Amino acid sequence: MQAPSVGGVMLPRGNGETIRLSRGASLTDFAEKINANPASLVAVMMNLGEMVTATQSVSDETLLLLAGEMNYTVQIVSPEEEDRELLESFDLEFGEDEGSEEDLVVRPPVVTVMGHVDHGKTRLLDAIRKTNVIAGEAGGITQHIGAYQVATQVNGDDRAITFIDTPGHEAFTAMRARGAKSTDIAILVVAANDGVMPQTVEALNHAKAAEVPIVVAVNKIDVEGADPTKVRGQLTEYGLVAEEYGGDTMFVDISAKQGLHIDSLLEAVILTADAALDLRANPNQDAQGISIESRLDRGRGAVATVLVQRGTLRVGDTMVVGDAYGRVRAMLDDNGNNVAEAGPSTPVQVLGLTNVPGAGDNFIVVEEDRTARQIAEKRAARERNAAFAKRTRRVSLEDLDKVLKAGEVQQLNLIIKGDASGSVEALESSLLQLDVGEEVDIRVLHRGVGAVTESDIDLAMGSDAIVIGFNVRAAGRAAQMAEREGVDVRYYSVIYQAIEEIEAALKGMLKPEFEEVELGTAEIREVFKSSKLGNIAGVLIRSGEVRRNTKARLIRDGKVVAENLTIEGLRRFKDDVTEIREGFEGGINLGNFNDIKVDDVIATYEMREKPRV
């Protein structure tokens, strides 16, 4: 078969066969799969109008374009799929309990509290924790580790419930977006004096999309004007019908402030779990679960809170969490006590990891340290590739035209570094939700826990990104490097401040909008005819001032009769002037426009840039 060519370059040519490439692959990866010379693929891309080096990661579009050109079918493998295959290659699987039915035992439900801002989520999480600290722990210093477990009695049985204590659905959504399922039941908090609000609806939609049953906590019943019945009515419209009205959603009236009916709420959670879910796990296997939040501690290194989902995690186990790994040196529960093991649905802080995993990363215990390291390294490499792939400009032939018509879609690239994965994820999801119109896109190229490093600045340079440091600073030479290369690094310690500033920056990127501002009006008292200039209006300035060279319109009997005129000449007595103020008389020449009459009004205006609000 004769090799076809593009612009004189010989193309390797396929027969439509399918090749699999991971997201962020390079031309070298591609060439390897089809036994071609990477340089020939570089040449093909050049002919297609894109400059790409052989080892650089390229976008999905580029891979597809190239494959199409050479008659291959490309299948781009998603990160989730790839991760599954990675674990498989070590004979591991995440997400399924080992053994058979008999190996499964009941585990506590894991609960997330959601609802509109100020409806009492934080207060409720505090109240639950205070009233139901597991017996014997009272007096201990409770720590915020991202989750805690409480005990309650239902029908005479001791039951436990695990709460994720970052309130709000941001964390929930961020985790779900990464395919992590952390929550079994959602408590939807609705303030009885405020009723259903926008974020109430948002939260319940998230819970529904994740197919998570909802228990409604009607809060603030101690407040005057509280109307729990109204809340029930409102929620009916969203498909949450209270049991007492024949539906299957449990509503509990509470006061987080006064600690009223907290036990009934916990009971409702257990009853809902028992009725709607089959929460069981095998405690006798290597532990698996997900990370909830983590941070870098000066003395202790990476400190990660993980939720065990199946199996039992023990001190001394070797685990891999996202791209972090290590042997568990110590474990602490939510009361700060050292524990030796943690079973299903138990949250624990783990010490001993090499670095800080992200919220929602899954963890898996493996036999050998070497396996853990290899998995972590492969994942880290993939992350890096994906980050670099994102930064490459998507300029394919189809796009070229669009890109050249510059400024149609603008994009703000961000790199977010922070002290804890929870805050990084929360900041990211809030930023992605910023609504600044369709012309501007926000893209987070990279996120992570820890200081701003030289590699962050590197990435920012290559992609015109802004670096955000949340409660962290630039490390080592990163600060000088940023300064030298003109990379914008911004530091924040309050999330809303970061959001406000980014929002303002985005508004600055939008094209300016103009509005008309009236400058002055002039009433025509007399019309003079000039052989050289045409008709001249003898006027009295009624308001503001009239300036030469500004825009004007002519108004007759209250109606605009001519638009887009210009004050071409302006005179006071015999002198040319640049402006005449209210109360003074003068002469106006509107250039070629001569259709003026006594009593007409000349109104002048200018276009000013409108500040965005």
Ligand code: GDP
């Ligand atoms: P969040 O934004 O949903 O986390 O709301 P918070 O828990 O921060 O509560 C918002 C405000 O409502 C705080 O001032 C709380 O003290 C108050 N609050 C929360 N629950 C109750 C309650 O049951 N009764 C009353 N009166 N106030 C409450």
